[in-house]
Structures are given as C-alpha cells and as structure tokens.
Amino acid sequence: MKAMTQKKPVLKVEKLTKRYSSKEVVKQASLTVNQGEIKVLIGPSGGGKSTLLQCINFLVVPDEGRIWLEGKEILHSQKKELYDYRQKVGMIFQDFNLFDHLTALRNVEIALLKVRKMSKKDARERAVAELERVGLKEHIQKYPAQLSGGQKQRVSIARALAMDPKVMLLDEPTSALDPELITEVLAVIRALGADGMTMVMATHQIGFASDLADEILFMEDGAIVEAGPPARMLSQAECARTREFCSKLTGLYGDSR
Amino acid sequence: MDELLFIQQDVLPALMKGLKVSMMLIIPSGLCGLALGVFVGALRVYGNPWIIRLANAYVAFFRGFPLVVQLFIWYFGLPHIGIYLTPFLASVLGFTLCSAAYHSEYVRGAFLSIKKGQRLAAQALGFTKLEMVRTIILPQAFRRALPGCGNELIYLIKYSSLAYMITCIELTGEGKVIASETFKYMEIFLIVGLIYLVLTSFAGFFLRRLENSLRLPGFDHYAL
Secondary structure, eight states: OGGGSOOOEEEEEEEEEEEETTEEEEEEEEEEEETTOEEEEEOOTTSSHHHHHHHHTTSSOOSEEEEEETTEEOOTTSHHHHHHHHHHEEEEOTTOOOOTTSOHHHHHHHHHHHTSOOOHHHHHHHHHHHHHHTTOGGGTTOOGGGSOHHHHHHHHHHHHHTTOOSEEEEESTTTTSOHHHHHHHHHHHHHHHHTTOOEEEEOSOHHHHHHHOSEEEEEETTEEEEEEOHHHHHHHOSSHHHHHHHHHHHHHHTTOO | OHHHHHIIIIIHHHHHHHHHHHHHHHHHHHHHHHHHHHHHHHHHHHSOHHHHHHHHHHHHHHHHSOHHHHHHIIIIIGGGGTOOOOHHHHHHHHHHHHHHHHHHHHHHHHHHHSOHHHHHHHHHTTOOHHHHIIIIIHHHHHHHHHHHHHHHHHHHHHHGGGGGGGTOOOHHHHHHHHHHHHOOHHHHHHHHHHHHHHHHHHHHHHHHHHHHHTOOTTSOTTOO
C-alpha cells in the first residue's frame, strides 16, 4: 500500500543547525518526508530529537538551515508566513500541553475560531467530529484535569487534526503515559497512518515504529547518524552505536505495539 | 441621648454624602486601574525589550513616589504646565495610575507562572502573539492574579481617603470637617473607620465569590 502512494515531498528540511551558546544541539540535520510517509526518530534522550522537531515548526528558531513545505520555502521572519505554516504542521507534545482552562471541546475548537476564523457553528461541528474520531465523544465537556493521560493526548491529536495539517510532528507522544494508556494513543496514531497522514515521530516505542515507519532515523549528539527502513535498522544497522541502541530498545519496548 | 441624636442628624448625613463621593472615586479607579494593570503586566512580559523598559520605568515611578505626592503633582503641579484637573479627576487619575502599577506586578507574576507548554501549543497551532496572550494565557493568568489584585482593590478603598488632601471631600474629608467643628474626633473617626471596614468586607466577599465562580478543575489545587 505504501508503495502506491506517490512520492511527492511534503516536508523538506536541509542542514538544520541549532546552537545553545557554543553547544550544537542539532547538527546539520536533513530529512525529506514524502506524502503519506512516516519517519521515526529514535535515539538517546538529549540527542536532539525534540529540538529538531521544535525547529521544524520554528518553536525553536534554528541558527542555520532551510525548510520547505510542499515545495515552498518557509521564511520564518515573515510573521504571516510563519503563522500560516504552523497551521499546516500539526504538533503533538510529550506532555500534551492542552489548554488547562478549556474543556476538551474548547481545546479543539479554539484555534478553529481564533486562528482559522471559522464560524462558531462550523468550528463546533468540526471539533466534535475530531473528538469522535479519536474516541472521546463522551468526554468533550471535561477539562484536562478530569481526563486521563491517554485521553489528554488524544484530545491534543484531535486539536492538531482539526487544523487539517499537511504533516504531523509527534514528539514522544507516549512517553508520559503509563503502559496501559499507551495502547489507546498508539491505536489513534496507527489509524492516522492508515489514513495516509504524513508524520515525523520521535519515540522509544520500537515495536510500534518498526510496524509503522517507512524509515527510521537514528539521532545522537544532535546529528542524524543513520537512516534506513526498519527491518535493516533494527537488525543490521551499519553503525555499531545504532545497533546497540536498537537492541536495548527492543528489549525494553519491543512488545508494546 | 444627645449624642445619638447628634450622630443621627448631623454626622451620618454628612458621612453618607462623603461615602457617595468615595464610591465614585473607588469604582472607576478600581476598574480602570485593573484594566490598565493587566495591560501593563502583559507588556512587561510579552512586549519587546524597549516596551518592557518603558513599562518597568512606569511601575518604578508610580510605586516609588508616595501616593500623596502623586496627587499633589496631578492637582497642584499640572496647572503649571497649563493642565487644570478638578480635585475629583486628579484623584481618579492618581489612584488609577498608582493601582495599575501594583496590579501589573501581580499580573506579571501570574503570566510568568503559566507553563511554557501552553505557549508552545498555541504557537504550534498558528496563534499570533496577541491572540495567544488574549485567549490562552490571560484567562489562566487572571485567575492566578485575582487574589493579589483583590488585595490591591481593597487597599484602594482605603487609600481613596487621600483624595481629601487635594480638596476632593469624600468620606474621610467629611469626617474631618465635622470632627474639627465639634471636636468629637473619637466618635466620628470610629464611625468613618467602621464604614471603611464594611466596604472592604463587602469587597472581600464579592472577590471571593468571583474567585469561586472562575474556579476550574485543575486550578483548584488550593481547595482541599
């Protein structure tokens, strides 16, 4: 099925570099994500995965590098262009970052109203539909504090989906969840992948990654060290460090899919 | 008996007249001060460096100058540059600017207490900075600032008594006038003080009601 999707690049990142004082936390990272592809970033904590993802939508402004969305280069200093671009790039955070003062429904609805300037009726319908899609119909009137971690993450996915993103960036979406709740979030992400959503995901869920990913990128000390299809990366990676890391992950998380 | 009659016939009507003036000072100063304070507080956190410096300077001056001195400047000083304010307007101006400086500090603290993730999430959805502050950050920050801002409002009720120093005769001023005519300082100022106590108690009650009505799940960690 994957092979049938057209190879049209959605997101292209070239030689992205981010420094904090003299330390380079992202070094010359490049990647291209085609329509419907899922790329998974793995690597040790502190390796720059989060920073890379946050650089991609300029939550962290990179010091060097260029980014294209659907062939158009993004100039982040142009405010309007930046805001338009961010709407098209969905972001999922490790710790959900739901708006604490709004119900699940309002969380999904607010950007539709304030950013996309949709009518109240359309925004409400869309928000309800997205929350139903992630299986939270009964919880739409609850506040974040009244939801479980898995439910919160699903609300945040619904919130991102409502913006009709061209690509989704997922920053360890299940790392803050206890094992029982991981499954429900992974199921939603799996369904997204099946619907053809283009995604870049940082995760330690190696089993899930190998199932879903078109390519796995191993990142360490800010650099993308090695990239390849899951089968090769997990069993016969060229770089010794990648092999070591992957086998540790498989031992730890290999069974949770 | 004479005493009671005197209070009923002479003191209370005068004090009620003064109370009315006090209310007319307190209500607009309180509302404008709070609104301006929220605005300045937001600028001090989200403004560009130049604006932050300007806003900080404003707060430094208005918290640093004694309020009476500020009132003197508005009322006695401004005429020297051709601006004439009535005692009432000079008082409202002075109270508003002073209380806004204090409010801005409570609001600034509340803004700083909002987790960074709230901002990241809003930015990632394409919010402009203004819209993010208005719809995501401020509603959360305001709830946290409310106890502090309420404190400032209650304080305003009492420092409104300084208006009589620039001849805006409000509650304390009326009390002072009758007291110096009758030399019944004790009785009159006890009554004046009690009236302020009633006002601040009411304000405290309504502020608590407001806090409760704005309470949200997840923000009620202080309610055990």
